[in-house]
Amino acid sequence: MAKKKVKFMCRDCGYESPKWMGRCPGCGEWNTMDEEVEFVQKGPRGAFQHTETIQSKAMPISAIETVEEPRVETDLDELNRVLGGGIVPGSLVLIGGDPGIGKSTLLLQVSSLLANKKQRVLYISGEESIRQTKLRAERLGVKSDELFIYAETDLSKIHETINDVKPQFVIADSIQTIHHPEVTSAPGSVSQVRECTAELMRIAKTQNIAIFIVGHVTKDGQIAGPRLLEHMVDTVLYFEGERHHTYRILRSVKNRFGSTNEIAIFEMLQSGLKEVLNPSELFLRERSQGGAGSTVVASMEGTRPILVEIQALVTPSSFNYPKRMATGLDQNRVSLLMAVLEKRMGMLLQAQDAYIKVAGGVKLDEPAIDLAVLMSIVSSYRDASIGISDCFIGEVGLTGEVRRVSRIEQRVTEAAKLGFERAIIPSSNLGGWDYPAGIQVVGVETIKDAMQVAFGQ
Known part of the structure; x- marks a missing residue:
């Protein structure tokens, strides 16, 4: 007879405890301990057996032979670049995003592109019926005999179907709806998500199948389930964007087969997602x-330079504590740059509200944007416009110096391609590379020098 066992598990880090606690000892978060009820079955295991793992032995590193990972390219160049050059067989890719952002649409399009290349694809839908998936496929123009649709949430049946169909690619939409028959907790719980993902990973590695799994996100924008x-x-992708806007950003935050922090930009149309080649x-x-x-x-977003506009609005404050708001930027970094302006340039910003925004919905977090953010604040504070053909690149230190940044040649070349006539960069970045034609490169050492170049005073 099965024995009932109750435990509490943190949904963020997976810490287990025999009793409920308000604060998780593992990660320190509050109110993340969920009750898990499991039944310990004595005797032989059930009908569902785990995939057998490949036996291996320890080897000296000098005796291990390495080969370049083979990749399967799709017709979406943006997706190929984010994945590091294409899809690696045997890899497990997690895609997260807000509800309705277009995760299922993207994966159904990718399934169609792979199926058109005579690659067998199994699309497992745990949230929609096969008829609902078919209606969406018709809207996207998806039609192929190599694309199989299967509506199921039982992992044991999914495993049997994978063995029968023998696909090269599997799409699981979503991991929170799939349940493991030997885990008694509810679908979407910490135990279920962990065990289902572990079983799909074993299937991917032992059968050399590339598997994409969709993960829901919490209100904080993090993928739901255990950390x-x-x-x-192997790879974690975030699908970002506003549902009220047509543009979507696919961002890589982890990739064992390529670089991280790559982004791909798509436009959501009635016929599906269309890649934007010149963001x-x-x-x-x-x-x-x-x-x-x-x-x-x-x-720089990964290996690609992208030119974006930074807007600032500085107005007199009517409150004792002025507001500091930033969209697409780190608010603490904006406050730091404003403190540098107050201390080094004598600007009285403590009585000014400041609103900073990155146009287009992109999130920037690299130090090379400091000079552009600072110059936009100065421009709004003085109500003086900056040249429409000027581009600013550089990190700003606490003493007001402009410090060197990486990949300056790629950044300036991208600005020259879009018709910018002048690039204001750190003086330490001036030597050692060829300037592109049609653009003047100006080196500055301090923010005072940058202001003289931008405003002529």
Whole structure:
């Protein structure tokens, strides 16, 4: 007879405890301990057996032969670059995003592209029926005999279907709806998500099948379930964007087969997602001509330089404590740059409200954007516009110096391609590379030098 066992598990880090606690000892978060009820079955295991793992033995590292990972490319160049050059057979890829952002649409399009290349794909839907999936496929123009649709949430039946169909690619939408028959907790719980992901990983590695799993996100934007989930998979992708806007950003935050922090930009249309090949032109398309508080920076997103507009609005405050708001930027970094302006340039910003925004919905977090953010604040504070053809690149230190940044040649080349006539960069970045034609490169050592170049005073 089965014996009932109750335990409490943290949904963030997976810490287990025999009793409930308000604060998790493992990660320190509050109210994350969920009750898990499991039944310990004595005797032989059930009908569902785990996939057998490949036996291996310890070997000296000098005796291990290495080969380059084979990849399967899709017709979406943006997705290929984010994945590091294509899909690696036997890999486990996790895609997270807000509800309705387009995760299922993207994966159904990818399934169609792979099926058109005579690759057998199994699309497992745990949230929709096969008819609902078929209706969405018709809207996207998806039709192929190599694409199989299967609506099921039982992992044992999913395993049997994978053995019968023998696909090269599997899409599981979503991991929170799939349940393991030997785990008695509810689908979506910490135990279920962990065990289902572990079993799918064993299937991927032993049968050399590339598996994509969809993960729901919490209100904080993190993938729901235990933090262990992101450590188990090979690649973690976040699908970002506003549902009220047509543009979507696919961001890589973990990739064992390529670089991280790569982004791909798509436009959501009635017929599906369309890749945006020139995102810099997209972000600068609606830039105002000669408006105060607007600057352009060449930011690196992975291996790609992207030009984006940074806008600032500085106005007198009517409160004792002025507001500091930032969209797409770290608010603490904005406060730090404003403190540098107050201390080094004598600007009285303590009585000013400051609102900083990155146009286009992109999130920037690299140090090379400091100079552009600082110059947009100065431009709005003085109500003086900056040249429409100027681009600012550089990190700002606490003493007001402008410090060197990486990959300066790629950044300036991207600015020259879009017609910018002048790039203001750190003086330490001037030597050792060839300047592109058609753009003037100006080196500055301090923020005072940058202001003299931008405003002529």
